[in-house]
Amino acid sequence: MVFNNPLSSLFGKSPISPLQSHMTVVVSCTELLCDFVTAAIAADWQQASNVFDRMSELEHEADAMKRKLRLHLPKSLFMPIDRTDLLNMLSQQDRIANRSKDIAGLMLGRKMVIPQGLEQPMIEFVSASVEACRQAHKAINELDELLEVGFIGKEVDFVENLIRELDALEDRTDQLEQEIRHSLFEQEKNLPPIDAMFLYQVIDIIGEVADLSQSVGGKLQLLLAR
Amino acid sequence: MTLFAEYGQILIILACVFGVFMAWGVGANDVANAMGTSVGSRALSVKQAIFIAMIFEFAGAYLAGGEVTETIRKGIIDPAVMAGQPELLVFGMISALLAAGTWLLLASIMGWPVSTTHSIVGAIVGFASVGISASAVDWDKVGSIVASWVVSPLLAGALSYMLFRSVQRLILTQDDPFMRAKKIIPFYMFAVGFLIAMVTMLKGLKHVFKDVGIHLSFGQCTLIALVIGLAVMALGTVLLSRVKPDLEAERVNRFANVERVFAILMVFTACAMAFAHGSNDVANAVGPLAAVVNVVKSGAVEAKSTMPHWILLLGGVGIVLGLATYGFKVMGTVGKKITELTPSRGFAAELGAAATVVLASGTGLPISTTHTLVGAVLGVGLARGIAALNLRIIGTIFMSWLVTLPAGAGLAILFFYFFKGLFS
DSSP states (O other): OOOOOTTTTTBOOOSHHHHHHHHHHHHHHHHHHHHHHHHHHTTOHHHHHHHHHHHHHHHHHHHHHHHHHHHTOOTTEEOSSOHHHHHHHHHHHHHHHHHHHHHHHHHHHHTOOOOTTOHHHHHHHHHHHHHHHHHHHHHHTTHHHHHHHTSOTHHHHHHHHHHHHHHHHHHHHHHHHHHHHHHHHHHGGGSOHHHHHHHHHHHHHHHHHHHHHHHHHHHHHHHHHO | OHHHHHHHHHHHHHHHHHHHHHHHHIIIIIHHHHHHHHHHTTSSOHHHHHHHHHHHHHHHHHHHOHHHHHIIIIISBOHHHHTTOHHHHHHHHHHHHHHHHHHHHHHHHHTOOOOHHHHHHHHHHHIIIIIIOGGGBOHHHHHHHHHHHHHHHHHHHHHHHHHHHHHIIIIITSSSHHHHHHHHHHHHHHHHHHHHHHHIIIIIHHHHHHHHTOOOOHHHHHHHHHHHHHHHHHHHHHHHHTOOOOHHHHHHOTTHHHHHHHHHHHHHHHHHHHHHHHHHHHHHHHHHHHHHHHHHHHSSOOTTOOOOHHHHHHHHHHHHHHIIIIIHHHHHHHHHHTTTOOHHHHHHHHHHHHHHHHHHHHHTOOOOHHHHHHHHHHHHHHTTOOSOEETHHHHHHHHHHHHHHHHHHHHHHHHHHHHHHHHO
């Protein structure tokens, strides 16, 4: 006998753990940026290329997970969190991985040389961006606990604290970005103009990774506010 | 009645066979829904669930199944209209059993969601209104039954919503939810014990007490129920004290250990659910059977006849048989699909549904346990307690009503004329 049981078909698949797994993959992709930049500064392009390949793989994996989750979220699903917010959060998460890969791709393609004196600030800046992404992951990882308590009480305060810390981390990357831009501005006349242009662009995208991480936190806050 | 003298034995045997078949269907199919929530949340293994279901379905059927059986037996059809033609009632009830059983089997094979309650009510209304006359049906009663089908999921939803809200406030949002759970949960256990004991004494055992000459006032019943509630609470406290926090599980989810405490509570609510289900759904099978036996034995339709107890017993046996032969399989399937339901939610849904069903059993209203449980789960969902619920199922349930009522009725009419032609 085949049973189309009303009770078992009542339960849809929870989007929360796929969303968290997606973010885990995104973070592991972004974290590789540190390795990549270190290799690039050392002009070890073989190693850099290896890291880039791994980042590509992870980015593809995140893409596939994103697509799968989207397909499993029909409109008829009744969830404690808004479907639109959830999907926005997902695409925001996905863009973090995309942009991280873009940074590595751009630097690898041009065999970009970081000007003297900028190496250390650059590593610091990238680390700060990655840190923001990790913090966003930490907040997303609280979603299952939030569901457990039904999105009220102390757990909400706890997550809001995490988001506040995330905002602070993003502020710090903004500050580092300003400093690094200023240093670059002082040297740009001595650099080939095209190289300088692309350097500015890479710095821009590294900042964007932190921005996107912050906006993932912002979306999470929207979910809580409902 | 020469017909009953000649064929009485055969008619009773037929009714028994069809009645047990219906009860088997209830046990094989419906019980899985009642217990699936406990299996799905991993509070119980399938084996444990079957064990609990066998005991408490049987207890529910035997101790508190009387009122709904009365409704099915003589509430839907007006006995006064039937007094002159008792054989038609016998043919009708046998047809209704056969029709509902056939329809359930067919629907199960095709994978359509149907309710035993709706099939049998549709079948009885069908044969009575077409085969006899529209005035043979007590339409007021039918109206209130249909209304209860809408009200019961809503009520269960409201109860479960409030139960889950109380769990949030009292336990989940507190500083040490694990310790709070151990402190608060015994009170929910008390409620379970009190509720079941109260309904059993007020409604179910009324007849048994009358037979042995015991009369208990409402106050005495309350007192006994209080004592039973406290006993359940004490048993629960002992079980709860054995739950030690598992630090390994806590690393993955900070509430893993709280859920383990709720899993103990779910054993109790599962008992209540099985009891409630037995008290309401066994009537679908034994109600028509009781009507047949009564009429054949006395040769007339009597409004004041009492029901022999072996009939409820037979229904209980049928349910247990269904469970043992097929129910475990269905339960496993249902349980596997509802793993998203954790014990803290499962308990709220089960208790809300069980309370509603037991209440309906006490008032003699045949309702669908499955639909009530669906309403209860949606109630927990409204309290933002469940990750994803498929709302399309509500439409499916309404569709199954629209199809099941006429299908049960149509088949019953067909069988009714068949039996009428066969025996006369």
